[in-house]
Amino acid sequence: MTDLLYARWQMGLSLAFHIVFAVIGMAMPVMMVAAEAAWVRSGRAEYLELARRWSRGTAILFAVGAVSGTVLSFELGLLWPAFMEVAGPIIGMPFSLEGFAFFLEAIFLGLYLYGWQKLSPPAHIAAGVTVAIGGAFSGAFVVAANAWMNTPTGFRLVGNTVVDVDPVAAMFNAAAGAQIVHMLLAAYAAVGVAVAGIHAWFLLKDPLDQFHRRAFTIALIVGLPASLLQPLAGDWAAGVVTRTQPVKLAALEGQFATESHAPLRLGGLPDPEARVTRYAVEIPGGLSLLAYGDPAATVVGLNDVPRHLWPPVTAVHLAFQVMVGIGSWLALLAVWAAVTQWRGRLFASRSFLRAMVFSTALGFIALEAGWMVTELGRQPWAIQGVMKTADAVTPMPGLRVPFALFTLVYIGLAVVVARLIRRTVLETAPAGAR
Amino acid sequence: MIDAGVALSLVLLLSLTAYALLGGADYGGGVWDLLATGRAAERQRATIAHAIGPVWEANHVWLIVAIVVLFTGFPRAFAAVSTYLHVPLLLVLAGIVFRGSAFVFRAYGPDDPRHERFWGRVFAIASSATPVFLGVVVGAITEGRLPERPDGAFTQIFVAPWLTPFSLAVGAFALALFAYLAAVYLTLEAGDDDVRAAFRARALISSLVVGILAATVLLLAIADVRRALTTSAWALPLHVATAACAVATFALLWVERYHAARVTAAAQVVFVLWGWAAAQYPYAIRPHLTVAAASAPANVQVLLLQVLGVGALFLVPSLLYLFGIFGPRGQQGRRIAGRIR
Numbered sequence: 001m002t003d004l005l006y007a008r009w010q011m012g013l014s015l016a017f018h019i020v021f022a023v024i025g026m027a028m029p030v031m032m033v034a035a036e037a038a039w040v041r042s043g044r045a046e047y048l049e050l051a052r053r054w055s056r057g058t059a060i061l062f063a064v065g066a067v068s069g070t071v072l073s074f075e076l077g078l079l080w081p082a083f084m085e086v087a088g089p090i091i092g093m094p095f096s097l098e099g100f101a102f103f104l105e106a107i108f109l110g111l112y113l114y115g116w117q118k119l120s121p122p123a124h125i126a127a128g129v130t131v132a133i134g135g136a137f138s139g140a141f142v143v144a145a146n147a148w149m150n151t152p153t154g155f156r157l158v159g160n161t162v163v164d165v166d167p168v169a170a171m172f173n174a175a176a177g178a179q180i181v182h183m184l185l186a187a188y189a190a191v192g193v194a195v196a197g198i199h200a201w202f203l204l205k206d207p208l209d210q211f212h213r214r215a216f217t218i219a220l221i222v223g224l225p226a227s228l229l230q231p232l233a234g235d236w237a238a239g240v241v242t243r244t245q246p247v248k249l250a251a252l253e254g255q256f257a258t259e260s261h262a263p264l265r266l267g268g269l270p271d272p273e274a275r276v277t278r279y280a281v282e283i284p285g286g287l288s289l290l291a292y293g294d295p296a297a298t299v300v301g302l303n304d305v306p307r308h309l310w311p312p313v314t315a316v317h318l319a320f321q322v323m324v325g326i327g328s329w330l331a332l333l334a335v336w337a338a339v340t341q342w343r344g345r346l347f348a349s350r351s352f353l354r355a356m357v358f359s360t361a362l363g364f365i366a367l368e369a370g371w372m373v374t375e376l377g378r379q380p381w382a383i384q385g386v387m388k389t390a391d392a393v394t395p396m397p398g399l400r401v402p403f404a405l406f407t408l409v410y411i412g413l414a415v416v417v418a419r420l421i422r423r424t425v426l427e428t429a430p431a432g433a434r
Numbered sequence: 435m436i437d438a439g440v441a442l443s444l445v446l447l448l449s450l451t452a453y454a455l456l457g458g459a460d461y462g463g464g465v466w467d468l469l470a471t472g473r474a475a476e477r478q479r480a481t482i483a484h485a486i487g488p489v490w491e492a493n494h495v496w497l498i499v500a501i502v503v504l505f506t507g508f509p510r511a512f513a514a515v516s517t518y519l520h521v522p523l524l525l526v527l528a529g530i531v532f533r534g535s536a537f538v539f540r541a542y543g544p545d546d547p548r549h550e551r552f553w554g555r556v557f558a559i560a561s562s563a564t565p566v567f568l569g570v571v572v573g574a575i576t577e578g579r580l581p582e583r584p585d586g587a588f589t590q591i592f593v594a595p596w597l598t599p600f601s602l603a604v605g606a607f608a609l610a611l612f613a614y615l616a617a618v619y620l621t622l623e624a625g626d627d628d629v630r631a632a633f634r635a636r637a638l639i640s641s642l643v644v645g646i647l648a649a650t651v652l653l654l655a656i657a658d659v660r661r662a663l664t665t666s667a668w669a670l671p672l673h674v675a676t677a678a679c680a681v682a683t684f685a686l687l688w689v690e691r692y693h694a695a696r697v698t699a700a701a702q703v704v705f706v707l708w709g710w711a712a713a714q715y716p717y718a719i720r721p722h723l724t725v726a727a728a729s730a731p732a733n734v735q736v737l738l739l740q741v742l743g744v745g746a747l748f749l750v751p752s753l754l755y756l757f758g759i760f761g762p763r764g765q766q767g768r769r770i771a772g773r774i775r
Contacts, residue, residue, distance in 0.1 A: 084516075
């Protein structure tokens with residue numbers, strides 16, 4: 001493998017690792033505060049126990065998110081110094097705003113975790129709410145910076161020099177709104193469904209357990225509305241891609257020919273050599289209709305793009321299918337939950353509980369797939385149409401060493417975190433232990 | 435009207451100062467966790483964990499702020515530092531990852547002494563190693579052996595610029611300084627007299643180590659840097675102030691005036707950093723890159739200053755609230771609970 005490829009793998013691995021903890025840091029505080037608020041209102045001990053356990057989980061997962069986020073902020077320079085030299089001034093504003101949002105998260109998480117005895121209940125809940133708001137803003141600012149890589153604006157390039165930098169215009173780039181909403185919904189959906197899935201497993205064993213019933217309910221309230229709205233946000237994001245990154249659209253749809261009445265493909269395996277996508281279920285005119293609101297509209301295919309500007313078509317298409325498939329399933333799950341609840345059988349329907357258990361990890365898989373769609377789909381560009389990834393990479397040789405180092409560290413961390421969460425959040429006996 | 439680049443470098447210096455005073459002391463806490471001895475060792479460790487617990491993540495954010503200001507306001511400096519100092523920065527990152535995760539793994543793990551001892555050890559070792567590499571990075575930027583372009587053998591371009599006696603001495607100095615600061619702070623966090631006496635002794639000894647290493651750094655500096663560190667207009671007053679603070683801290687520790695000692699020790703660290711910054715100016719990285727040449731367009735720097743100003747309106751009250759609740763004053767009279775949970 002070349003150093004460029006090692007650099008891309010290291011960045012990809014770091015992001016794939018961090019994104020899990022980042023979204024947990026956004027959504028877990030919402031649930032932990034909801035549980036505490038329910039405790040204050042109802043006085044039921046299960047809610048307090050729940051808030052305590054979720055805050056313990058948040059403490060561990062947030063810390064890993066914070067350190068892996070620090071790694072990323074350095075890796076931007078360690079791996080892509082030429083990119084940062086150009087992009088730093090342009091997208092520094094959302095990053096500095098993110099710094100403040102992260103500051104508020106860290107400060108108020110410290111107050112929340114260690115302030116059970118020192119803050120009044122309203123002040124304690126307010127601290128937790130601030131963590132949740134800070135998390136949402138952190139995510140939004142970082143995604144705005146990423147969106148700029150897809151739809152770069154707010155500067156002019158004269159030769160190799162960047163002039164007329166307008167950081168505000170860069171932050172409010174064309175893709176920012178759709179990507180931010182899509183990402184925030186993904187965070188709440190993935191975490192809410194995962195937590196609900198874990199508690200559904202306990203409810204299958206004991207449907208009357210009050211503790212797991214309440215945990216399950218809160219997690220569903222966080223996860224399922226977001227799941228229901230996500231297809232709309234996804235359609236919005238796809239619309240932006242259609243207008244601004246037609247090559248990415250062609251790759252994620254496996255569209256090789258430029259044609260009118262382009263079909264929407266469900267599944268399928270693109271063959272970039274033969275320039276055809278096989279085994280897909282095709283809905284005639286579906287892609288033209290979704291992309292342009294007209295089944296007769298012409299969609300530009302990859303054949304009209306020089307081969308060296310193609311993203312890795314197969315990976316992008318498959319990742320997109322996984323994301324869309326899971327997203328649709330989770331939206332369906334939300335409808336199912338609403339019907340089950342309306343019939344008063346939320347905890348009694350074994351098929352629904354089984355479906356939730358089955359879905360535990362799906363939100364996170366969709367999240368990773370969606371991230372692959374947006375990042376791989378932009379290749380070979382680091383900044384769409386402006387700077388290639390290959391031109392951004394550090395001149396430092398031997399990048400397989402840091403790649404191997406961080407791969408080992410992250411695998412080790414993942415194992416430890418998983419075991420710790422199991423032991424301290426899921427298995428400890430509900431008791432008065434603080 | 436002050437130049438935006440200069441104003442922004444002052445902001446960068448301020449966030450580095452905050453990081454040294456707060457995050458630095460958290461690293462130092464790890465050093466004393468590693469070196470905890472005697473009957474009171476576990477109580478010393480509990481005191482450290484109790485003091486760091488609520489605040490370390492917030493303290494850590496100052497480093498992120500510094501990095502963001504650097505790459506937004508001085509992109510060329512960020513690119514050069516992260517290219518040529520890749521190796522020590524990677525080690526800093528590994529240290530940060532291990533230190534932060536190990537701390538929460540220990541604090542929120544199961545009630546199992548083996549688990550606590552293992553992650554406590556990881557936390558302590560990572561906390562002790564990271565400041566050395568941070569210091570090496572600062573030393574390399576100061577000494578000025580970074581190449582202008584990446585042409586040459588690997589060791590010459592990516593190792594030689596930082597693997598020097600001077601940079602290593604700065605690394606050792608940073609470690610000693612952070613440990614010293616932590617020991618002084620911890621005298622105020624101690625729940626009983628044994629522990630307080632232990633940290634007092636550690637503070638007194640480490641203040642001497644700091645002095646010796648400061649002299650070593652100065653002796654190992656190349657002529658250019660030594661001249662800047664000693665003869666620039668700012669140098670003398672800052673050196674006098676640093677020395678005065680060092681002596682005052684030693685005396686105050688001796689007579690057990692811990693609140694005052696904390697102030698003078700912090701002031702000492704501030705003067706060390708500012709003295710370094712004054713000697714470094716007008717360079718961002720000696721000797722090729724000045725602050726002006728590293729600067730982003732002026733409108734970007736001005737906007738960044740405004741954003742930071744507005745952000746500070748949220749940040750400062752929040753930080754004051756945090757330290758008001760958990761600072762030593764907030765702990766007074768309370769017994770250390772042993773385990774933090």
